Amino acid sequence: MSAQLLTYLFIGLSFALYIAIAIWSRSATTTDFYVAGSHVHPLANGAATAADWMSAASFLSMAGIIAFEGADGARYLMGWTGGYVLLALLLAPYLRKFGKFTVPDFVGDRYYSQAARLVAVVCVIFISFTYVAGQMRGVGIVFSRFLEVDINTGVVIGMGIVFIYAVLGGMKGITYTQVAQYCVLIFAYLVPAIFISLQLTGNPLPMLGFGSTMSDGVYLLDKLDGLSAELGMTAFTSGNKSSIDMFFITAALMAGTAGLPHVIVRFFTVPKVRDARISAGYALIFIALLYTTAPAVAAFARNNIIDNVDGMVYEHAPEWFTKWEDSGLIAWLDKNHDAKVQYRGGDALVPVKPVFDGTRQEAGQRTLDNSASANDNELYIDRDIIVLAHPEIVNLPNWVIALVAAGGLAAALSTAAGLLLVMSTSISHDLLKKCLMPSISERQELMFARVAAALAVSVAGLLGIYPPGFVAQVVAFAFGLAAASFFPVLLLGIFSKRMNKEAAIGGMVTGLTFTFSYIVYFKFVSPGTNNAAHWLFGISPEGIGTLGMLLNFVVSLIIMRITPPPPEEIQELVEQIRIPR
Amino acid sequence: MNNNESYWKANVTLMMSLLVIWFLVSFGCGILFVEYLNQFRLFGFKLGFWFSQQGSIYVFVILIFVYVWGMNKLDKRYGVDEDE
Numbered sequence: 001m002s003a004q005l006l007t008y009l010f011i012g013l014s015f016a017l018y019i020a021i022a023i024w025s026r027s028a029t030t031t032d033f034y035v036a037g038s039h040v041h042p043l044a045n046g047a048a049t050a051a052d053w054m055s056a057a058s059f060l061s062m063a064g065i066i067a068f069e070g071a072d073g074a075r076y077l078m079g080w081t082g083g084y085v086l087l088a089l090l091l092a093p094y095l096r097k098f099g100k101f102t103v104p105d106f107v108g109d110r111y112y113s114q115a116a117r118l119v120a121v122v123c124v125i126f127i128s129f130t131y132v133a134g135q136m137r138g139v140g141i142v143f144s145r146f147l148e149v150d151i152n153t154g155v156v157i158g159m160g161i162v163f164i165y166a167v168l169g170g171m172k173g174i175t176y177t178q179v180a181q182y183c184v185l186i187f188a189y190l191v192p193a194i195f196i197s198l199q200l201t202g203n204p205l206p207m208l209g210f211g212s213t214m215s216d217g218v219y220l221l222d223k224l225d226g227l228s229a230e231l232g233m234t235a236f237t238s239g240n241k242s243s244i245d246m247f248f249i250t251a252a253l254m255a256g257t258a259g260l261p262h263v264i265v266r267f268f269t270v271p272k273v274r275d276a277r278i279s280a281g282y283a284l285i286f287i288a289l290l291y292t293t294a295p296a297v298a299a300f301a302r303n304n305i306i307d308n309v310d311g312m313v314y315e316h317a318p319e320w321f322t323k324w325e326d327s328g329l330i331a332w333l334d335k336n337h338d339a340k341v342q343y344r345g346g347d348a349l350v351p352v353k354p355v356f357d358g359t360r361q362e363a364g365q366r367t368l369d370n371s372a373s374a375n376d377n378e379l380y381i382d383r384d385i386i387v388l389a390h391p392e393i394v395n396l397p398n399w400v401i402a403l404v405a406a407g408g409l410a411a412a413l414s415t416a417a418g419l420l421l422v423m424s425t426s427i428s429h430d431l432l433k434k435c436l437m438p439s440i441s442e443r444q445e446l447m448f449a450r451v452a453a454a455l456a457v458s459v460a461g462l463l464g465i466y467p468p469g470f471v472a473q474v475v476a477f478a479f480g481l482a483a484a485s486f487f488p489v490l491l492l493g494i495f496s497k498r499m500n501k502e503a504a505i506g507g508m509v510t511g512l513t514f515t516f517s518y519i520v521y522f523k524f525v526s527p528g529t530n531n532a533a534h535w536l537f538g539i540s541p542e543g544i545g546t547l548g549m550l551l552n553f554v555v556s557l558i559i560m561r562i563t564p565p566p567p568e569e570i571q572e573l574v575e576q577i578r579i580p581r
Numbered sequence: 582m583n584n585n586e587s588y589w590k591a592n593v594t595l596m597m598s599l600l601v602i603w604f605l606v607s608f609g610c611g612i613l614f615v616e617y618l619n620q621f622r623l624f625g626f627k628l629g630f631w632f633s634q635q636g637s638i639y640v641f642v643i644l645i646f647v648y649v650w651g652m653n654k655l656d657k658r659y660g661v662d663e664d665e
Binding site: 210221243295578 | 585588589592593596599600603607608611612613615619623624625626627630631633634635637638639641642644645646648649652653656661662663
């Protein structure tokens with residue numbers, strides 16, 4: 001069977017499964033809709049959290065980024081797993097004991113303030129929308145390349161599926177579809193990785209395989225470092241970023257992970273405090289399976305791309321190469337006019353992303369409007385295609401290629417659904433029920449939750465069809481803002497009885513304003529000076545959330561000492577959430 | 582000091598010692614001392630590189646399970662566990 005037919009089959013089957021689960025687990029009450037009735041088994045919640053957390057970025061982009069950056073990619077590997085240690089030890093058990101529905105719920109109650117609740121709602125919605133836009137791009141890439149349908153059609157199909165299970169099923173429907181989606185995505189990630197690890201090193205475990213020897217007896221990483229040096233690329237096992245920048249980015253990703261509302265809310269769905277603790281452990285095992293495989297996939301991919309592409313005569317280019325070129329995600333500029341592809345270090349084109357003029361050159365490649373950069377590199381490869389293209393590059397069977405496409409969709413859809421639910425909950429519960437319309441009945445609140453979910457799905461779909469040019473620019477916001485706003489407020493709210501309303505608001509405003517201005521300045525106001533020479537202490541906008549978080553802590557600690565302590569009943573609430581029983 | 586306060590103190594001690602390990606493995610071995618550790622080898626890996634892309638993640642998983650095990654014991658010892 002052709003890869004395309006198999007892809008239709010796999011995606012069709014997986015979608016049918018998600019819908020069946022959604023129908024089986026419809027929500028009838030607000031508790032079902034918001035937190036799945038708090039009846040989810042910790043193991044199921046672990047798998048659902050893993051799928052919720054691992055987005056199109058983890059599945060499609062991360063290994064590609066590491067393949068190009070080598071050691072610098074560690075900031076994602078450590079940042080996006082280390083955050084679970086913070087979550088498990090510092091937040092999850094206590095927020096579960098608090099036992100409400102949302103993060104703004106906790107902020108509003110603990111700080112006895114509607115203003116704090118509203119700031120939290122705005123942050124939740126902003127962070128979630130930034131994220132959803134990224135998922136939609138993932139859905140678009142998979143559909144346009146593998147099913148050869150229009151990107152817009154692909155986005156509409158994806159939205160339709162999410163619509164069915166998020167609007168009908170709420171958290172209950174989402175939880176059980178996420179469990180299924182985790183199984184699909186991890187299988188789809190591991191199978192090609194195991195195949196390729198066997199091909200290159202004979203070791204079936206990719207995590208060990210990339211530290212093993214190849215058939216010629218040389219360690220894979222040593223060979224790769226040698227090849228990279230020859231071609232003028234950075235060695236795979238060393239990086240370009242300074243230690244201080246790596247430190248701050250990793251810390252921002254960790255604290256941001258622990259403060260992300262769609263992850264935290266998953267721990268409201270288990271029955272007990274001890275379930276919340278163990279559930280974080282299960283989640284991290286499920287996540288680690290993919291995260292320890294990703295750097296192996298990255299090393300294999302860099303090796304295989306160099307092997308297959310460098311020195312290739314364009315007229316003999318394999319099908320995957322020309323198809324991705326047709327999608328605009330690969331481009332070749334024959335700088336030395338020898339009709340062969342030279343793959344070297346550095347960006348091939350100025351500007352970096354290819355701009356095609358619609359015509360073709362003699363050898364058949366698409367004509368570029370870009371000018372040539374100063375180096376010898378002739379090839380542009382979009383990082384997002386590495387995971388999808390890799391099985392084709394090494395000629396794996398068609399069913400593996402189809403499986404990867406289904407896995408990418410599972411990763412994007414599961415995260416999108418989790419985010420959409422958090423947004424709809426913030427609107428119906430935190431904004432309407434708790435602030436604007438406290439008198440509505442539970443049935444009305446549930447109806448508003450469904451309407452809000454439907455609205456959020458539509459806006460997300462629009463973002464996928466008309467992607468704003470600044471999506472990639474604002475992703476840095478999500479983690480930085482979560483780290484600089486939620487993390488300190490949640491942490492101090494649990495660990496300090498003295499922490500009060502004034503300190504929380506002062507801290508959040510300081511952290512948010514600082515982080516937001518720094519990112520806006522370097523990304524929008526003055527992008528030309530966005531380099532280490534101009535950064536504060538050499539910290540890039542990606543890592544500035546850590547500094548914002550430290551400022552938040554300092555400001556909170558000062559204000560809480562010069563303002564009156566919180567009311568008696570709030571101090572009792574803090575004592576309550578510290579004890580499981 | 583009453584029972585709940587001693588429980589909380591024991592909890593914070595356990596938590597802090599695990600976080601010290603968390604910090605040393607990720608920010609220490611994976612970032613600050615990565616160049617120094619890279620002169621040692623673990624099979625085909627440079628040691629610092631291995632910590633930053635593999636080892637730290639394995640340690641994170643172990644830390645959470647040690648915490649779960651330790652907390653369940655503390656819950657029982659101080660009589661605050663959820664089983665009635």
